[in-house]
Amino acid sequence: MSATTTLTLTGARVIDPATGRDEIANIVVDGERIAAVGDDSAGLRLDCDGLVISPGLVDLHVHLREPGGEDAETVASGTAAAALGGFTAVCPMANTEPVADHAAVIEQVKQLAVAAGRCDVHPVGAITQHLAGERLAELGAMAAVGVRCFSDDGIPVGSAQVLRRAMAYARTWDAIICNHAEDPALVAGGTANEGGVAARLGLPGRPHEAEEVMIARDLLLAEGLGARLHIPHVSTARAVELIREAKQRGVRVTAEATPHHFTLTEDLAGDFDAVYRVNPPLRTAADVRAIRAGLAEGTLDAIATDHAPHAPEHKEQEWGHAPPGMVGLETALAVTLTELVFPERGEPTLTLPQAVRALSTAPARSRDIDGHGGPLEPGAPANLCVFDPQAQWTVQPGVLVSRSHNTPFAGRTLRGRVVHTLLRGRFTVHDGELTDEADPDDGDGEPAVSGNLHHTGLGPVAQPPPAGPTPAEPGATASAPHASIAGQERAGG
């Protein structure tokens, strides 16, 4: 990288929940850091009129599949998807092959991410060796390389004793325990929410009580120890109540909700299309309402994707044979804006600042991820998400940058598009397209990624966007706005 470049993002609505700022302002980026927020301007100007600038988004729960599952995703392709989704930090889960139950795998994943250069990763370490739920993994070795959260991912630690010991032991570093909340015996063999839909379809059920008894147990254990607990992908109404009560008692608990759990319901199992199979399963409309209410009141701190790529040959199977999970990095912001902030019908669930808090500030704080989630102030790393809250686009699975296309939102028209993502002052996404710093799919012979967003209305820099709802006019004043994207030939420059 050449000499430090100064750039001003001008005229955007800056939303920074960490400081409470929500106003039209310029952000001056000098090298890796924010130099000023306000009326100042310096260096190259990039017109962001009509756009929103927020801290880069932070995802507490993703699967990057590497090592071991590179047919479905790699660290490079997954972090490219993250960047296109506006994320600057993601937390990949430990269920790789080999399992991230020792420092070497953690280091490997971090190095792959550094090499790809598109998004910070903060790997989650396993609680138990081989995710077997029996013997503790060497949490200390992983903590020493920066791990702040431990989880056996989709495999719940069934033994209350093992989980309690892990919680107690993790207090050495005040680290966080995250336990998949479904009682293993109650969900054994289950593939869909237990209830009328599953009964009619002859699908073995996963009762909501399985989630609730596990959360209740884990909350009690954490409360007794003063341990930090994070509850992943909350999906039932009663679970939200349990967490609310625990927070009122002062339990050190945080919780996340996924876009699919706050938008989709169990009825989607009706055609046995395994793209809708996920754990915990899609629940009822009442549960969706409760999850939304939980986000609105802050009982559920964060929106996390549980981005779970699966290769087509695995998802195009019989419902019961297909692995559970959905991709989500490239749609999370837009689904949140479309469903929660700007719903076509009904009252909004979240204000725009609340949505930014749930997608960025709250997850960063809940996992001690410094430098992300704001505050956007002089001296802070320039980790930024610049998005157009008006622009509409249609989800086309085939053009997702993730190696896997198992999105439950295929064909949906969503509102809200990421225009730029900056990681420490460097554009990872510019004008809706990945910058060509790295090729996320190197090795498989496919052409370098082109943005899903490229097809959806925002033209290249030199061409003003067509008349329409988008007020973005990124072309006029931008000219090779940063040294790091100098490789991109831009006609407007």
Added chain:
Amino acid sequence: MITHLLSMEDLDAEQIGHILDTAEGFRDIALRPVKKVPTLRGRTVCNLFYEDSTRTRTSFELAAKRLSADTLNFSAKGSSVSKGESLKDTAQTLEAMGVDAIVIRHEQSGAAQTLTRFVQARVLNAGDGWHQHPTQALLDLFTVREHVGRLAGLNVAVVGDVLHSRVARSVVQGFATMGANVTVCGPPTLVPASAPSWGCEVTYDLDGLLARTDVLYLLRVQRERMTEQFFPSSREYARIWGVGRDRLARLPDEAVVLHPGPMNRGVEVTAEVADAPNALITAQVTNGIAVRMSCLYLMLGGEQAAPAEPVTQATTAEEVAAR
């Protein structure tokens, strides 16, 4: 008339009636010295069986053969499936060979519907997981109509392991669609709480049900449900929900007893009941062939001449048989 036959939910009373009427024509073919009609000559029907099944596979094979279709049997065991081939690849391989219809039996609910996404061929669900077994329900409806003379208004009791039974879902919906009053009965652990949404009532009290039952439909209770703690022992199951001589005697005189087989004699049904004069279990098997001929005919042959014609104008089986 039918593109795919996946679930009894897809059929209305008129369609079911037409399938049964058509089956009547085919039933008589079995009584002739030459048990064959040329209806599906040149068509190919594949039995794609991922689960062991003697009676259903044989019944479909005979049905297709009596319609002069070419048949091939593809069972998962000892085939490319046991080498890890996916349903999609297997299905597309079969289709590439020119198969017109695939009869699929699979241990996974929804597999038949999943198959329709992979092939152009007609798909007939011969049992998928716990989900549906529509030809079983159709042959049961046919058998009851044949012996009792009607379906509407009958009181039908479906007893046993409803939760894990594809037969239960199909039979309950089939009888309910035809205007019967259906009650499901069994241990609460084996009856889904949402069963009333299938158009039936639920009771756990078999003895209270018997005196007002016209059709007693006993479901197979697999012994492994006992080890899974759905009930404590097969002896206790038999005592509370099994049907033996005493309970048989408390049925109305004209009541009939059905069972889809294979039976667990001594659990849900005793030998005396299975062999009783009003048990229609053998008739169910016999009628299975005619009903499956009817389904294959309506899926593959009926609309060949006039694809756009509505159901009621389709050529009757009797006319076809007479050709």
